[in-house]
Amino acid sequence: MIIKRIICTVCLSFITLFAFSLAAGIRTDSDRSIKIISPAPGTWSNYQSLILDVPEDAVAFYSFTGDDPLYSGFAYDGPVLIEKEGPIVLRVAAVLNDNSSTEQKIEYTVTLRPSDEEFYLRALKGAFVPLSSTLPMPLPSTVKYCIGDSQTPYISGRTLSLEVPNAVERYIPLVIQDFSSYYRVMLRLESEKEAAALANETQETFPFTINCSNWTDFTVSGADSVLFSLDGSSWTEGSGTIKLDRSIDHSILWKYEIEDDAKARSFILPAKPSLVVNQTKGSSPLKLSVSNSAFTFKKSADKISSPASSWYADGIYGEHLSTVLTVEVYFKGIRQGVLSASVLIDKQPPQKPEFNSTSKSFYARDAVTVQIKSDEQIYYAVSEPKISNFGFSDLEISALQTNGNGNLKEYTLYKNATFILSENKGGAVLYALHAYAQDSSGNVSEHESFSVVVDGYNYYVNSSITADYVSDGSPARPFTEMEDVVKVLNQKDYARLHITGNFRDVPSLAFTKDCDILGIDGAHIQFAPESSITIQDAAVSISGCILEQQNTDEIKNREDSIYQRRLFFIENASLYLDNVDVIYSAFRNASLMQSYNSTVRLKETALTIQALSYASGITSVGSIIGCISSSVSVIAPTAVAFSASKGSLIMDSSSIIVKADLGRVAEVSSSMYYITNNTFSFSGLSPVKVSAGSSKKTVEPVWSDYTSVQKAYSNNTLTGF
Numbered sequence: 001m002i003i004k005r006i007i008c009t010v011c012l013s014f015i016t017l018f019a020f021s022l023a024a025g026i027r028t029d030s031d032r033s034i035k036i037i038s039p040a041p042g043t044w045s046n047y048q049s050l051i052l053d054v055p056e057d058a059v060a061f062y063s064f065t066g067d068d069p070l071y072s073g074f075a076y077d078g079p080v081l082i083e084k085e086g087p088i089v090l091r092v093a094a095v096l097n098d099n100s101s102t103e104q105k106i107e108y109t110v111t112l113r114p115s116d117e118e119f120y121l122r123a124l125k126g127a128f129v130p131l132s133s134t135l136p137m138p139l140p141s142t143v144k145y146c147i148g149d150s151q152t153p154y155i156s157g158r159t160l161s162l163e164v165p166n167a168v169e170r171y172i173p174l175v176i177q178d179f180s181s182y183y184r185v186m187l188r189l190e191s192e193k194e195a196a197a198l199a200n201e202t203q204e205t206f207p208f209t210i211n212c213s214n215w216t217d218f219t220v221s222g223a224d225s226v227l228f229s230l231d232g233s234s235w236t237e238g239s240g241t242i243k244l245d246r247s248i249d250h251s252i253l254w255k256y257e258i259e260d261d262a263k264a265r266s267f268i269l270p271a272k273p274s275l276v277v278n279q280t281k282g283s284s285p286l287k288l289s290v291s292n293s294a295f296t297f298k299k300s301a302d303k304i305s306s307p308a309s310s311w312y313a314d315g316i317y318g319e320h321l322s323t324v325l326t327v328e329v330y331f332k333g334i335r336q337g338v339l340s341a342s343v344l345i346d347k348q349p350p351q352k353p354e355f356n357s358t359s360k361s362f363y364a365r366d367a368v369t370v371q372i373k374s375d376e377q378i379y380y381a382v383s384e385p386k387i388s389n390f391g392f393s394d395l396e397i398s399a400l401q402t403n404g405n406g407n408l409k410e411y412t413l414y415k416n417a418t419f420i421l422s423e424n425k426g427g428a429v430l431y432a433l434h435a436y437a438q439d440s441s442g443n444v445s446e447h448e449s450f451s452v453v454v455d456g457y458n459y460y461v462n463s464s465i466t467a468d469y470v471s472d473g474s475p476a477r478p479f480t481e482m483e484d485v486v487k488v489l490n491q492k493d494y495a496r497l498h499i500t501g502n503f504r505d506v507p508s509l510a511f512t513k514d515c516d517i518l519g520i521d522g523a524h525i526q527f528a529p530e531s532s533i534t535i536q537d538a539a540v541s542i543s544g545c546i547l548e549q550q551n552t553d554e555i556k557n558r559e560d561s562i563y564q565r566r567l568f569f570i571e572n573a574s575l576y577l578d579n580v581d582v583i584y585s586a587f588r589n590a591s592l593m594q595s596y597n598s599t600v601r602l603k604e605t606a607l608t609i610q611a612l613s614y615a616s617g618i619t620s621v622g623s624i625i626g627c628i629s630s631s632v633s634v635i636a637p638t639a640v641a642f643s644a645s646k647g648s649l650i651m652d653s654s655s656i657i658v659k660a661d662l663g664r665v666a667e668v669s670s671s672m673y674y675i676t677n678n679t680f681s682f683s684g685l686s687p688v689k690v691s692a693g694s695s696k697k698t699v700e701p702v703w704s705d706y707t708s709v710q711k712a713y714s715n716n717t718l719t720g721f
Helices: 118-123 394-400 482-488
Strands: 013-018 035-038 042-044 048-053 058-063 080-082 086-096 101-110 129-131 144-147 170-178 181-189 196-198 209-212 217-221 226-230 240-243 250-256 265-269 275-279 286-290 295-298 308-313 320-331 334-346 354-357 368-373 377-382 386-388 419-421 428-438 448-454 458-462 494-506 509-511 514-527 533-536 539-550 565-571 574-578 581-585 589-596 599-603 606-610 614-621 624-628 631-635 638-645 648-652 655-659 662-669 672-676 679-683 702-704 709-714 717-719
Touching: 035 170, 035 181, 042 181, 048 058, 048 086, 048 181, 118 129, 118 181, 209 334, 275 334, 286 295, 286 320, 286 334, 354 448, 368 428, 368 448, 419 428, 458 482, 482 494, 482 509, 565 574, 581 589, 589 606, 606 614, 614 631, 624 638, 631 638, 638 648, 638 655, 648 662, 655 662, 662 672, 672 702
Parallel strands: 042 101, 129 181, 458 494, 494 514, 509 533, 514 539, 533 565, 539 574, 539 581, 565 589, 574 599, 581 606, 589 614, 599 624, 606 631, 614 638, 624 648, 631 655, 638 662, 648 672, 655 679, 662 702, 672 709, 679 717
Antiparallel strands: 013 320, 035 048, 048 080, 058 086, 086 101, 144 170, 170 181, 196 308, 209 217, 217 240, 226 250, 250 265, 275 286, 286 308, 295 308, 295 320, 320 334, 354 368, 368 419, 377 428, 386 428, 428 448
């Protein structure tokens, strides 16, 4: 017999496979049942493949009409594409060589949704899509996929490929989610000859045959004229059976009976080796070799391939392959036995980490605490907080947010810390945290981001929205009525209201904490009769709004001469109006604003007040009144725009219109005043009869008592005074 090393491509038989029933023909010897690799239960958007793993001692029959496959089915002789839509009942029967039979049934549904994507077009060509190191499978980034059925997580689409040539031919199901469509495509990872490192060995000639099945028991035949010496022992006749201890090397001599000892041939039979799996990390390709390079290996019953000294295997991203590999091992072309090794190629990324926060929504009113959870190691990064005193629009948030897929070196190992995302005094803060998980095999999950706006100060009110949600005053869930504002006023030291739309019958508003009211696109607020705005011990600013109140009913049981209605009451506080129109109509006597020990400033603002008897624009005691580039109109039989006592009055570049029988621009007592660059206009309400020869009675626009101090009074234009 000629003993030679046979150069071959290595194909390994698998004993077990953890997950997905990945490979056809991979089973234990005791498993005689058919394995249905495809199809699988579910609703699929493409035709499904029939791929079975049939034991060598069985014949398979199938039907996809629900009929008995043994009577009206087809014999299975290889993978086939079932081009059938609708509900499908697949029945598969196996008939064993002892005439026993088994049957399995799978029900699934096909609702075709054709696609122009390559994965779909390639799946139409046959029962499986081949994939190798030189034949990748591109998936669009818009889809999600997983390897296997009911596996998680789904992964963003990418090009599926192998890092190195692969020697394991196996079938794996690829499930693709494209919005509401699910496609199940069978991939076949091809066996590539480049995956095996071929042995290089000289040939030897033996005039006998040696058989070994289990490493220890050797049977020699055809050696009747040959003598053997084992480990220096006496010469013995050749043919026969011998048991060897394979834990050690053995020295073997042989010669023909007629030859001298000097002509004896020799070789060393090495000890039983082991299979060695070399792998950088669990997600890396692996190299399989024998611990002693004198041995080679190949797949069982492979009669045509040459043995290899090493073998490479790889998986595609998303696959988890865990199995025991078993190969037949040879020495000098003589089969020695089998060796096994557990291998793992884990390229399935872990689930994304989970952010647990105290915030129930994207918009938080108080400080938020955040923790990150995962069964694997977590790495995190924190974006620079973005601060806005006036809150964030949706477009701003979209532009400011990042996805966290930047340089991984910026990420830090998470050690179960708690993040406290605090509020910013007077404004909003946009926070963004990013994290990914990494498992023991080195697989990295997709990145997860957590964003939240922490804003305890900005509240939004929009009358044009019909709320189908629970309003909280956030940009996404604004209040729809001004009544809702009462719920949040004065809860904190400061609030900012963003007002959009038209509001009617608004109730009284009371401010005891600082507040800004910002009107959007000329927000119009109409107060209910007898309602008012009260500001005490607080600073309030209003801009971009129209404020209006119409009072047409007389107050009962009141003396008109001593009681005045008012829209604003300001005490120990400040009020700033910027680009605001205030329209106030009262039945009898009224003052648009009453101010005590406070500051009132008007800028580019218009005040209009009308009453049947007496009207005052601003009545103040112990207050600072400023009217800059604004206009004030008072209409009543008796009218005064400003009444200042024990304080100060500043008017500049403003227009004051008084329509009255008796009226003034200002009455100042015990106060200091600056009145410059203004236009004062007076016109009467009632017709005035002037007798012949008499002159019209004139009224000074500004009256002050002797205790007042005039700081400036110049460049004022008078009409009608």
